[in-house]
Amino acid sequence: MKAIVSVIGIDKPGIVAGVSSVLAEHDVNIRDISQSFAHEFFTMIMVVDFEKSTSTLKEVAEDLKKVGEKIGIFVSIQHEDVFKRMHRI
DSSP states (O other): OEEEEEEEEEOOTTHHHHHHHHHHHTTOEEEEEEEEEETTEEEEEEEEEOTTOOSOHHHHHHHHHHHHHHHTEEEEEEEHHHHHHHTOO
16 A cells, blocks of 8 residues: 655754654655755655555554654645545646
8 A cells, every 4th residue: 555645844854754764663665755845844745655564554644643743743644545536636
């Protein structure tokens, strides 16, 4: 299963490390990553793969939310199919 991780916040050290650490703890592989900056704002989109993970999407989402609150960023994760359906034109 693939999922999309979205991150939004004020740029600061440790964002990528915090998010990727949670994913690594759950054996979720990062397949692609894109990040950008607009003034002091940071955005990141990751395509991740649960192929070798025994964790559920909900478990990963809960831990990503915790790290987001700790760092002061917004983090969400959605199943790839849900993300595609939400963003159809």
